[in-house]
Amino acid sequence: MTGVPSVADLLADPLLGDARTLAGHAGLGRPVRDVTIHRGVLAPVDGHLLLCAVQDVTPAYRLDALVRRAQEAGAAALCVTADGTARPPLSAVRLADRLRIPVLWAATDDPFRLALDLTLRVWAPEVTRARTVENLLRRLTTRTAGPELIAAARTVLAADVSLVTPDGGAIVGDPVVPDTLRPELAVPQRTPGLLAHPVHAVPSAGHLPGGTAPVTAWLVWPFERADEDRADTVALGLALLEPFVRSWLAGARTRADHDSAVRRRLLAEVVTGRGTVSREVVEQAVALGWRLEDWHVGLAVRAEEPPAADRPGTVPAPLLAALSRHGVATQAVAEGDGDWALWCSSGPRPADDEPRLLLRRVRRALAELPASWRLVAGIGRPRQGPGGLADTLTEARNAARLAAARDVRPSVEHTDELGVGRLLAAWQQSDITRAFAETALAPLRDPDHAHLLTTLRVFLEHGGSAAATARALGLHRNTVAARLRQVRERLGVPLDDPSNRLALQMACRALTTP
Numbered sequence: 002m003t004g005v006p007s008v009a010d011l012l013a014d015p016l017l018g019d020a021r022t023l024a025g026h027a028g029l030g031r032p033v034r035d036v037t038i039h040r041g042v043l044a045p046v047d048g049h050l051l052l053c054a055v056q057d058v059t060p061a062y063r064l065d066a067l068v069r070r071a072q073e074a075g076a077a078a079l080c081v082t083a084d085g086t087a088r089p090p091l092s093a094v095r096l097a098d099r100l101r102i103p104v105l106w107a108a109t110d111d112p113f114r115l116a117l118d119l120t121l122r123v124w125a126p127e128v129t130r131a132r133t134v135e136n137l138l139r140r141l142t143t144r145t146a147g148p149e150l151i152a153a154a155r156t157v158l159a160a161d162v163s164l165v166t167p168d169g170g171a172i173v174g175d176p177v178v179p180d181t182l183r184p185e186l187a188v189p190q191r192t193p194g195l196l197a198h199p200v201h202a203v204p205s206a207g208h209l210p211g212g213t214a215p216v217t218a219w220l221v222w223p224f225e226r227a228d229e230d231r232a233d234t235v236a237l238g239l240a241l242l243e244p245f246v247r248s249w250l251a252g253a254r255t256r257a258d259h260d261s262a263v264r265r266r267l268l269a270e271v272v273t274g275r276g277t278v279s280r281e282v283v284e285q286a287v288a289l290g291w292r293l294e295d296w297h298v299g300l301a302v303r304a305e306e307p308p309a310a311d312r313p314g315t316v317p318a319p320l321l322a323a324l325s326r327h328g329v330a331t332q333a334v335a336e337g338d339g340d341w342a343l344w345c346s347s348g349p350r351p352a353d354d355e356p357r358l359l360l361r362r363v364r365r366a367l368a369e370l371p372a373s374w375r376l377v378a379g380i381g382r383p384r385q386g387p388g389g390l391a392d393t394l395t396e397a398r399n400a401a402r403l404a405a406a407r408d409v410r411p412s413v414e415h416t417d418e419l420g421v422g423r424l425l426a427a428w429q430q431s432d433i434t435r436a437f438a439e440t441a442l443a444p445l446r447d448p449d450h451a452h453l454l455t456t457l458r459v460f461l462e463h464g465g466s467a468a469a470t471a472r473a474l475g476l477h478r479n480t481v482a483a484r485l486r487q488v489r490e491r492l493g494v495p496l497d498d499p500s501n502r503l504a505l506q507m508a509c510r511a512l513t514t515p
Contacts, residue, residue, distance in 0.1 A: 005032045006123065008078045008103050010228035011050065015159030016118050020080065020107040024068075024097035031077040031103070036120045038113075039067070047075035050123075052116050055083035068097045068104060078103040082112035126230035130237060133157060137238055147173050147249045150242060158238045160222045164200070164246060167216055170319075177221055187216045189236065196222040196232060198239035200247050217250060261315045264289065264334045268342065272391040291332055292346045298359065299381035299393035300331060300343040301401040302367075304374040305410075307339030316341045323366040329359065342394055351383045360415045367411035376411040377404040406510050408462065408473060438508035444491040446512075453491070454509075456484040461506040465496070 009029040011017050022029070034048035039057060051071050058064035058081055071079045079102065097104045109115045121128050140153040147164060151173045154162045163174025167184040170176055181195045190197040200218040220239045227235070263285070270282050271293065278286075278293065286293050308317060316333040320341070324331060331343040345359070359380060367376045379400025381393030396416040404412040439446075445454040456470065460481070463469035471481045485496065494501050 004229045005034055006228045006230065007032055008050070008105075009226060010231065011119070011122070012105070013224075013226040013228075014122060014231055016115065016122060017080075017105070017107060018159065020105045023104045023106055024095075025078070025101055025103040027098070028078070028101040028103045033077045033123055036116055036123055037076075038116050043070050043074050045074050046071070048077050049075075050119065051076040051079050052112060052119075053079065053081055054112065055081055057081075064104070065096050068100065068102060072100045072102045076102065078105060080105040080107055082107050082109050082115060084108065084110055122230070126234070130230075130234045133234055134237055134241060137241055141242065141245050144245075145249060147246060147253070150245050150249060154238060154242050158222075158235050160224070160235050160238075162220060162222050162235075162239065162242070165219050165221055167219065169219075172218060175223075177219075177223065181223070182219060182221065184216065184219070189240070191232060191236065194223060194225070196224065196227075196235055196239065198236070198243055200243055200250065202247075202251075218246070220246065260289075261335060265336065267291075268334045268336075271387050272394065274387065278387045289332075292348075293387045293390065294385075295346040295348055296350050296383050296385050297390045297393050298345045298351060298355075298383050299390070299395075299397035300329075300345070300363065300378060301381075301394065301397035302341045302343065302376060302378045303401055303405070304339040304376055305405075306373055306375045308371070308374060316343070319370060320366075323369045324363070326369075327362040327366045329362050329366060342397075344390060344394065350385070356380070356382070356415055356417045360413060364411070364413045367413060370411070372410065377401050377407075378411065378413045379404055380413070380415040382416050406462065408459075434507055434511045437504075438511040441492070441494075441505065441508050442512065445488065450487075450491070453484055453488050456481060457488050457505065458509040460485065460496075461502055461509060465502055 006014075007029065008031050011033060012020060012022065012029070032048055033050045035046075035050070037046050037049040037051055039051055039053035043051075051074075053067065058067055064081075068079060079097075081104070083106065107115065118129070137154065137157040140157060141150060144150050144153055151162055151164055154160075161175065163177075164172040165174070165177050165182075166172060169178075169182050169184075177195070177197075181192065182197055183190060187199050187201070189199065198220045199216040200220060202215050202217045220242055222235050222239065224232075267282060267285055267289065271278055271286070274282065283293060302320065316335050321331070321333060324343075329345065331345050333341060333343045336342050363378055363380065367378060370376060379397040379402070381396035381400065384390065384393040400414040400416050404414040407414075442454065444450070445457065456474065459473050460467070460470045463473060467478055467481050467485065470476075471478045474481070489496060492505075494505065496502060496505075
């Protein structure tokens with residue numbers, strides 16, 4: 002034996018998972034060295050778990066007598082076995098509490114099988130482990146999907162196994178409590194309360210031979226109590242489960258990468274063709290679940306500091322999940338690093354109050370995502386058909402550009418609420434405005450004077466207030482005043498003239514708009 006389990010360890014084991022402790026809780030730490038079935042005559046049973054039938058302790062006074070005899074014989078605990086219809090005695094077992102001997106009540110239809118399994122668990126845990134591994138392997142070979150694999154492991158191991166991301170987020174099952182997993186250590190981990198096994202990525206073509214593939218996920222089992230033998234069994238089960246989960250993740254990644262490429266190409270064809278998309282494009286759109294003839298509302302989302310993508314060219318799962326939680330069901334296509342095009346489709350035309358509701362939902366969803374992403378988003382107006390999809394996505398991108406000009410993050414704008422902003426968006430994207438911006442702001446565009454250009458942009462966006470500019474930049478007002486003097490000198494333009502400020506503000510926005 003690798004270790005002697007205690008009564009509490011056996012209670013935490015699936016073999017006694019449904020057992021109840023009626024009395025003697027103070028003795029749950031007693032070691033169990035063997036298992037004995039009570040047959041009327043009680044010989045010395047030092048350190049044994051004593052099993053008896055419910056008939057041996059009925060009526061209640063017989064339970065008191067057997068508790069005293071078990072304590073005198075040195076038993077570690079007394080376990081009463083009963084079928085599913087029996088009920089424990091209602092009288093309190095004060096004697097067991099005083100003698101500190103645990104009295105357990107286990108519902109079972111086969112007490113002899115329970116006795117055999119418990120004996121193997123105590124004397125030969127490696128046999129129990131081998132049976133568990135064989136059963137798990139048999140089940141895993143008939144399953145391919147991740148949820149099915151995890152469900153099989155949960156059933157066979159009788160453990161709440163989950164598949165989580167490197168930062169502990171749930172993929173299948175439950176998330177991990179923060180700080181309990183150490184993702185920087187790409188090895189199996191066993192800490193108080195958690196068992197974790199890394200799921201490594203399938204080596205790519207550029208992977209160095211002999212090197213360690215990166216960890217893409219973790220198989221985890223959080224537990225309250227487990228002795229060494231129980232933990233060893235589950236750890237072996239997680240190691241056996243890992244290659245099956247790795248194969249599933251690799252297949253899912255390949256399908257997702259292919260699907261992402263198809264989506265980007267198909268959206269480009271819809272936007273280019275507008276109302277004259279080919280039948281092939283329509284068929285491919287239907288296969289992806291796109292309803293091109295419906296009404297669409299475009300949503301453009303941009304991350305100024307995009308997260309490190311496990312699969313480049315895909316829309317981050319946290320973004321889609323956050324939108325879904327707030328009732329925004331979308332189709333999504335990654336258009337670039339940190340640039341994502343999304344849209345909602347519906348058969349009937351959206352209600353008049355839908356734009357305002359959608360705006361609130363998107364703002365709440367983006368507010369749940371990491372602030373370090375620095376998200377901006379724009380929402381288009383409802384449009385119908387393939388050409389309408391192209392138009393609403395264009396409006397959404399324009400609205401996102403205006404949202405990027407705001408100082409707060411995340412920032413979300415809706416085309417219907419932009420008003421004059423739509424006109425300004427068209428101006429700042431025009432070639433004339435860009436040419437003016439490059440000429441007018443040329444004295445501030447070299448690296449040595451980038452801080453002056455930033456100060457000017459913030460000053461103009463804050464209505465020409467030096468105090469607000471100082472607060473936004475975290476500078477002293479005198480520093481801002483000195484920088485503005487340098488801006489005036491280099492540009493040769495007075496900043497107190499409203500027309501000059503408007504022209505320079507448009508120029509600054511034109512330079513910062515992609």
